[in-house]
Structures are given as C-alpha cells and as structure tokens.
Amino acid sequence: MSLFDDAVLVLKGYEDQEELRQTYLDHLATHPDGMWKACGDGHITASALVIDPSRGQVLLTLHRKLRMWLQMGGHCEPVDETLAAAALREGTEESGIEGLTLLPGGPVRLDRHHTPCAWHLDVQYAALAPAGAAEAISDESLDLRWYAYDEVADVADESVVQLLEATRARL
DSSP: OOHHHHHHHHHHHOOSOHHHHHHHHHHHHHOTTTTSTTOTTOEEEEEEEEEETTTTEEEEEEETTTOSEEOEEEEOOTTOSSHHHHHHHHHHHHHOOTTOEEOSSSOSEEEEEEOSSSEEEEEEEEEEOOTTOOOOOOTTEEEEEEEEGGGHHHHBOHHHHHHHHHHHHHO
16 A cells, blocks of 8 residues: 555544545545645645653654744655654654654644645644653754643644644543
8 A cells, every 4th residue: 555545544534623634635636746745735744742641741843944843743755654654753753762652543633734845734643752762853953852741832833732632632
C-alpha cells in the first residue's frame, strides 16, 4: 500500500472534525501529489506531540523558520510507508529521543494552517516518551523544552493547546 492510500484510509477512519476531515479527503481526491511538499496547493503533513504523562509534561520545539513553539512534525518523505510512520519519524528526528511510541488509536487531531511553503493539512498524533528520555536539538529547532501541561497555553498557539487537550483526553 502506498503512503497516499494509507492517508486516505487513516482519514476515512478518523471520526472527529468531520468538515476538516472531508477537506483533507477532497484535497487528496483532486491532488494525486497531495502528500508531497511539491504540491503547491497544499499537502498532507504529519506531526507528533511528544508527551511524558508520568511527569505531566510535553516537549515542544522552537521552530527555526516559524519561531514558534510547536509539536514535532513536518513533510512526508518517500521513506514513510504510513502517516503514523511519518509522524514517528518526525517526532524522533526533531526531539532526538529514541524509543518514542505513538499513542494508540490513530491521529489525535487534524489542523490546517498556512505556512511559507503552502497550506499544511496536518495529521497530528501523540508520541509517548520513554522513561528517562533525553532530548537533543536538531537543525530544524532553535530550542527544545519540556513544559508542564498548564504552561503550554502561555508559550504556544491555540492549535498546540487543542492538540494537548485532545491527547490528554485520550490518555
């Protein structure tokens, strides 16, 4: 199965945010290249909120280009066999943490936002950090920092707050 086919199946199985979910499916139906950065009308991206429930904290990255505190995430790549694998790859690359595991149950949220390259139709997962995880800053980040759940709204935008709320509801 291709990454495109996986994305369609994941989105068809996602039961929340019906209108936005349909926007994603419509985008893929009209853009065979809709998974890739080269699609100038927008593309599917995958992200992972790295969370440590035992400490009540999330790891956010200060994005180098956007200069905002965000979850880990980005463009799908040809090596990605599934959206979940793309989210896990991005989470691992940007956090430097080996051994992340995705929270069961598929995507936690969808978030569509405009970026300097195009519209991102982000499929958002949550990734559990293993005990004693040590982060390492990647070249895509200016900084990485653990935040207590109640600190996230002070540093991040509403989309990250909503992702954290949806993740906590699923824990």
